[in-house]
Amino acid sequence: MQETNQSSGVLSLDALEPRVLSCTLCPLAQTRTNVVFGEGNPFADLLFIGEGPGEVEDQTGRPFVGPAGQKLDEVLSSVNIQRADIYIGNVVKCRPPGNRVPSRSEMEICFPYLESQIALIKPALIVTLGNTATQWLMPDIPGITKSHGNFFSWRGGILLFPMFHPSYLLRNPSREKGSPKYLTWLDIQKVSKWIDEYRRTNNT
Numbered sequence: 001m002q003e004t005n006q007s008s009g010v011l012s013l014d015a016l017e018p019r020v021l022s023c024t025l026c027p028l029a030q031t032r033t034n035v036v037f038g039e040g041n042p043f044a045d046l047l048f049i050g051e052g053p054g055e056v057e058d059q060t061g062r063p064f065v066g067p068a069g070q071k072l073d074e075v076l077s078s079v080n081i082q083r084a085d086i087y088i089g090n091v092v093k094c095r096p097p098g099n100r101v102p103s104r105s106e107m108e109i110c111f112p113y114l115e116s117q118i119a120l121i122k123p124a125l126i127v128t129l130g131n132t133a134t135q136w137l138m139p140d141i142p143g144i145t146k147s148h149g150n151f152f153s154w155r156g157g158i159l160l161f162p163m164f165h166p167s168y169l170l171r172n173p174s175r176e177k178g179s180p181k182y183l184t185w186l187d188i189q190k191v192s193k194w195i196d197e198y199r200r201t202n203n204t
């Protein structure tokens with residue numbers, strides 16, 4: 001019988017991490033170098049979720065540290081959001097070979113880890129980066145080109161805000177009005193405004 005992901009009910013990120021780091025539940029375990037658990041503030045009110053680790057992330061075991069991560073840092077720093085204040089993770093924790101999109105079955109098997117992370121971190125706002133992460137969490141909303149920059153309610157509680165994946169911005173370097181970069185600049189300002197207001201209201 002195939003082993004299933006039994007990560008629900010874990011009491012802390014520290015308890016969850018070793019389970020994920022030794023996970024061999026899906027075929028991505030055979031080709032990964034390192035599992036990328038995710039990192040950041042365990043009490044973050046802002047959680048960023050990408051699709052899966054890329055090459056540099058696979059080599060280092062850290063999320064968003066390659067070229068896309070540097071682009072994300074640029075986007076965050078434009079509104080003075082510090083990585084130390086937020087949490088960043090991915091839908092799948094191991095790199096799909098050649099950076100292909102993770103398969104539905106890989107995402108299904110890995111997703112309980114992310115669900116546990118969300119339950120433990122309890123963010124006020126989830127920012128999904130790119131179409132894969134967005135559609136995985138919110139299959140009923142339009143694709144990223146229409147859904148980015150809008151707030152949605154995820155499972156009736158946490159707000160979810162889709163943005164373009166930073167690797168998409170690397171492939172589309174134009175800064176012209178209406179370009180993905182320009183739209184992302186507007187989107188991150190919305191995130192910043194929302195989280196500032198949330199912190200003011202909640203005294204956090």
Ligand code: SF4
Pocket residue numbers: 020023024025026027028029035092093094106109110
């Ligand atoms: S991608 Fe997720 S389910 Fe697959 S081996 Fe890695 S941690 Fe386990």
